[in-house]
Amino acid sequence: MAERFRRIPAVAILSLLVTMSTFFIPSGVRPVAAEPSLDLTPFRGPCTTSVTALGTGFTPGLGLTFTAQLEGSTDDRATVFAQPTVGPDGTVAATADLARIVPGCTDPAAVAGQQYRISARDRNTGSLFAYALFIITAPEATPLLTLDPPGGPCLTQDPIITVSGTGFPANGAVTIGVRTAATDAALFPGTIVGANGAFTSTVRLIGCGPTTPPNTQFLIFAYSGDSASGDPLLQLAAATYNTGSTSADKVCFPETNQCIGGGFLARWRATGGLAINGYPLSGEFKQRLEDGREYTVQYFERVRLEYHPGNTPPQDIQLGQFGRRILEGIGGAPTEAVSPRDGDIHFRETGHNLAPDFFTYWQRNGGLDQFGYPLTEEFSQQLADGKTYTVQYFERARFERHPENAQPFTILLGQFGRQILAETRPQP
Numbered sequence: 001m002a003e004r005f006r007r008i009p010a011v012a013i014l015s016l017l018v019t020m021s022t023f024f025i026p027s028g029v030r031p032v033a034a035e036p037s038l039d040l041t042p043f044r045g046p047c048t049t050s051v052t053a054l055g056t057g058f059t060p061g062l063g064l065t066f067t068a069q070l071e072g073s074t075d076d077r078a079t080v081f082a083q084p085t086v087g088p089d090g091t092v093a094a095t096a097d098l099a100r101i102v103p104g105c106t107d108p109a110a111v112a113g114q115q116y117r118i119s120a121r122d123r124n125t126g127s128l129f130a131y132a133l134f135i136i137t138a139p140e141a142t143p144l145l146t147l148d149p150p151g152g153p154c155l156t157q158d159p160i161i162t163v164s165g166t167g168f169p170a171n172g173a174v175t176i177g178v179r180t181a182a183t184d185a186a187l188f189p190g191t192i193v194g195a196n197g198a199f200t201s202t203v204r205l206i207g208c209g210p211t212t213p214p215n216t217q218f219l220i221f222a223y224s225g226d227s228a229s230g231d232p233l234l235q236l237a238a239a240t241y242n243t244g245s246t247s248a249d250k251v252c253f254p255e256t257n258q259c260i261g262g263g264f265l266a267r268w269r270a271t272g273g274l275a276i277n278g279y280p281l282s283g284e285f286k287q288r289l290e291d292g293r294e295y296t297v298q299y300f301e302r303v304r305l306e307y308h309p310g311n312t313p314p315q316d317i318q319l320g321q322f323g324r325r326i327l328e329g330i331g332g333a334p335t336e337a338v339s340p341r342d343g344d345i346h347f348r349e350t351g352h353n354l355a356p357d358f359f360t361y362w363q364r365n366g367g368l369d370q371f372g373y374p375l376t377e378e379f380s381q382q383l384a385d386g387k388t389y390t391v392q393y394f395e396r397a398r399f400e401r402h403p404e405n406a407q408p409f410t411i412l413l414g415q416f417g418r419q420i421l422a423e424t425r426p427q428p
Contacts, residue, residue, distance in 0.1 A: 039053070039054050040118060044135040044136075046136065047139075048098065048139065050097050051098060052094070053096065055086075060087065062085070062122070063083065063085050065082075065083050065121045065122070068116050069116065071114075071115040071117045071133060081096045082094035084340075097345050112139075115135055118133075143168045143222065144167050145163060146166075150241070151240075152243065153214070154205060158208060159204065161202070166198045168197050168236060168237075169193060170195050171192070172193050175187055175190075175191070175222075175227045177219075177222075178206055178219070183206075189228040203220070205218050213243070214254070215252050215253055215254055216242070217240055217242055217243075218243070220239045222236050234360075235364070240274060253280060255279050258280035258283060271366055276365055281418060285297065285298075301415045322396060323395045323398065323416075324375065326393070326414075326416055335375060336351075337351020338352065338353065338377060341353045355378065357401075371395070372394050374393070374394050375394060375395060376393045377392065397416070
């Protein structure tokens with residue numbers, strides 16, 4: 001017997017052992033690596049980056065806590081940003097929005113060079129399984145548009161203007177869009193950005209002519225992608241062309257017969273102008289606000305600007321928090337805090353998630369300063385036009401998803417200004 005056993009080839013014995021081992025692995029679960037590991041995508045970038053941590057080699061079904069902390073700091077300074085459960089294949093993923101974790105990220109250049117440790121720990125015991133380092137770099141240039149001429153009356157029909165851009169993704173395609181608040185965008189594809197992130201293109205102000213009323217606003221947008229090739233368009237920058245005489249301290253709008261001036265005009269322009277804030281609905285006037293104090297305010301279609309003389313500029317001009325007030329009249333809105341949801345960005349300050357498309361719009365159009373934190377989850381609501389949309393409320397805005405619109409107008413902002421102004425009935 002012993003003689004016959006010795007004659008069995010070694011490779012056959014090894015094959016038998018491998019086959020037998022499969023009987024001890026539960027159905028649907030494959031063996032995982034002995035050492036869990038984390039990989040970050042990306043592993044470096046400005047502090048405004050959203051980082052995805054992908055873990056492999058973890059025990060299936062294990063509950064984890066993901067944290068982020070400045071490298072070299074103690075564990076009690078770590079911020080929890082996700083608590084996922086390991087999948088049956090031993091992998092797990094979580095996304096960290098560093099802008100909400102890194103102190104001082106309001107000035108991204110000031111924190112460049114710091115390293116942040118992203119850790120995966122046992123949710124129950126706190127034991128460390130794996131970590132990886134994210135390196136904070138200086139932010140890339142912000143895309144910026146300039147117009148030549150910057151404004152003025154249209155002496156001919158559909159005149160040509162020059163659009164120049166800086167800070168755009170190098171060597172990419174750009175489509176220029178031109179529209180007024182009342183018209184659809186005319187698209188001009190085919191512009192290619194240089195290696196230095198700059199481009200120059202010429203477009204026509206479609207619809208502008210000798211009979212165009214003074215102070216008509218033409219909105220000039222730059223989108224990534226080539227519309228002629230069917231590329232999805234993502235807005236990168238915008239500028240405004242005004243047909244009337246635009247003085248340094250005052251702009252008037254015949255659409256509402258109201259003007260903006262001084263610090264309010266500077267803040268209105270800096271935070272998206274007409275596209276984000278809308279037309280002015282009133283002049284400046286005194287109003288007692290929610291804190292019981294009286295301020296100089298001005299209402300717009302989507303925001304209320306407030307002058308806070310005790311603050312240092314530019315923080316002396318603030319945006320009113322309409323979101324909470326509007327929510328008081330909406331029954332059944334999902335305002336209760338919830339747990340982080342896979343694939344979404346979770347704001348622990350209010351306990352709500354933000355879908356990727358809403359987060360991209362939030363981040364590109366002013367973020368926390370412009371819109372505030374989310375106050376609800378997404379939910380369906382019938383709006384003033386009688387139709388039902390997916391919406392989400394923020395401290396200063398309501399995001400509305402409009403899938404019936406072409407890009408980049410699938411996400412729009414609710415016009416809170418008219419409703420609040422009607423309730424206050426000020427004397428302009």
